Amino acid sequence: MDRRQKKTRESIFKAFSLLLETNRYEHITVQDIIDKADIGRSTFYTHFETKDMLLKEVCHDIFAHIFDNELCSYKGDKNDLQSRLAHILWHFKEIEKEIFGILASASGDLFIGYLKENLNLLFKMYLADFKTDVPADFLLNYLVGSFCETVKWWVNNKMTEPPETVANYFMAVIETH
Amino acid sequence: MDRRQKKTRESIFKAFSLLLETNRYEHITVQDIIDKADIGRSTFYTHFETKDMLLKEVCHDIFAHIFDNELCSYKGDKNDLQSRLAHILWHFKEIEKEIFGILASASGDLFIGYLKENLNLLFKMYLADFKTDVPADFLLNYLVGSFCETVKWWVNNKMTEPPETVANYFMAVIETH
DNA sequence: TAAGATACCGAACATATTGTACAGTAATTT
DNA sequence: AAATTACTGTACAATATGTTCGGTATCTTA
Numbered sequence: 355m356d357r358r359q360k361k362t363r364e365s366i367f368k369a370f371s372l373l374l375e376t377n378r379y380e381h382i383t384v385q386d387i388i389d390k391a392d393i394g395r396s397t398f399y400t401h402f403e404t405k406d407m408l409l410k411e412v413c414h415d416i417f418a419h420i421f422d423n424e425l426c427s428y429k430g431d432k433n434d435l436q437s438r439l440a441h442i443l444w445h446f447k448e449i450e451k452e453i454f455g456i457l458a459s460a461s462g463d464l465f466i467g468y469l470k471e472n473l474n475l476l477f478k479m480y481l482a483d484f485k486t487d488v489p490a491d492f493l494l495n496y497l498v499g500s501f502c503e504t505v506k507w508w509v510n511n512k513m514t515e516p517p518e519t520v521a522n523y524f525m526a527v528i529e530t531h
Numbered sequence: 532m533d534r535r536q537k538k539t540r541e542s543i544f545k546a547f548s549l550l551l552e553t554n555r556y557e558h559i560t561v562q563d564i565i566d567k568a569d570i571g572r573s574t575f576y577t578h579f580e581t582k583d584m585l586l587k588e589v590c591h592d593i594f595a596h597i598f599d600n601e602l603c604s605y606k607g608d609k610n611d612l613q614s615r616l617a618h619i620l621w622h623f624k625e626i627e628k629e630i631f632g633i634l635a636s637a638s639g640d641l642f643i644g645y646l647k648e649n650l651n652l653l654f655k656m657y658l659a660d661f662k663t664d665v666p667a668d669f670l671l672n673y674l675v676g677s678f679c680e681t682v683k684w685w686v687n688n689k690m691t692e693p694p695e696t697v698a699n700y701f702m703a704v705i706e707t708h
Numbered sequence: 709t710a711a712g713a714t715a716c717c718g719a720a721c722a723t724a725t726t727g728t729a730c731a732g733t734a735a736t737t738t
Numbered sequence: 739a740a741a742t743t744a745c746t747g748t749a750c751a752a753t754a755t756g757t758t759c760g761g762t763a764t765c766t767t768a
Contacts, residue, residue: 358715358764383754394717399756463640488700495684496677496704503676507669523665527673535735535744560725571746576727 363401365391370408374455379409379462406464409456413468420445421472428479435480436525439501443517446505450513457509466502473498497528540578542568547585551632556586556639559632583641586633590645597622598649605656612657613702616678620694623682627690634686643679650675674705 369390373382384405388398402408420442428434446453456465477497486493504524508515546567550559561582565575579585597619605611623630633642654674663670681701685692 356715356765362716384756385754394719395755396718396757396759397716400715404756488703492681492684492700493704495680499680499683500673500677503673503680504669506676507672523669526665527670533736533744539745561727562725571748573728573730573747574745577744581727 359401362391362393362397365393366398366401366408367412370412371452375451377455378458379456409464412452413456413465416445416449417468417472421475428476430479430482432525435476436521438476439524440517440521443505443508443520446509447513447517453509457506466506469502469505470498473501477501500524500528536578539568539570539574542570543575543578543585544589547589548629552628554632555635556633586641589629590633590642593622593626594645594649598652605653607656607659609702612653613698615653616701617694617698620682620685620697623686624690624694630686634683643683646679646682647675650678654678677701677705 366387369387370382373386373390377386382405384395384398387405387408388395391398402411428438453465456462474494477494481490481494481497484493501524504520508520543564546564547559550563550567554563559582561572561575564582564585565572568575579588605615630642633639651671654671658667658671658674661670678701681697685697
């Protein structure tokens, strides 16, 4: 890839990331981004169709990074699940400031959407050999959704508790399944 | 209240409601609303500061209606909770078409926000005399969040299952607390 | 290192939406 | 019947979006 392209992309991501530390996603304009990235208007649009597409790529990168080798080696038992969830939370803690800007907005759904997609795979394996009295997709949706709510709760609490503790809480409330 | 004001408000609500049946909230513009309601632009703004304020009022009305005498008489036991949750779902079913337009958008959070507010009261009573090993606010958040996820799941499934069944599922998965 | 390809610049433009202002008209209240 | 209040509709400023295009800088490759 052309060094110039790489540089502009980097500067856009960087600017976006910085803006997310102090602004909610929905209030950030393309103008803000190109000002901070110090690039031409048309340049932005050759790289990204819309602001949403930019966010989408950012989310994609984040989750590609987090769930990289997370899933392949999953053993499927409870302890393993718990440590993996804690691990995910650790990654979120790393990009704490961006997460605030992304989540604290109506469009936090986009981020949560990606999270759910990835969690689905994880929990699907966890539930593989379970018999239940409720529909399987309801149960899956419940577990994934509950963990997302846990994440949001944690973020709203400024991520004060250690990831392990939060994962602990979560496992405790869903324990019976 | 002046008959004219009442009429205009009604026509705005009606137009908004109709638009929600075929469009997502975020894609509806003030222009769309005043066209459909057949009122002047300035008239809209004398009634509502922004589109969000309109949605807010609509949500407020919906939940004022649903949770009216719902809470005062709450007995606090499991069966009672279940039937109340089912009752809430019945109300949602009544305004099915609007719900789709509201929920199927990034700003569904506003609606969900109201739902959570009201559910908080309900579940707080339910949890009043519980001892747990996880923080009380985590547990409360978990229950409220899980029910919201249940609602979303149900809506995404076109509300096919009867409300009682869905409430049943929900009680089943949170049963241990 | 010269030539061609590619990416960026920046300014201009069309379009859409928002929210405000104001003078005129109609309905309602007292 | 007079005074108040609400609606109309047009116009306007402000902001944001997404596109276009000629010119310039930077890369690649032959």
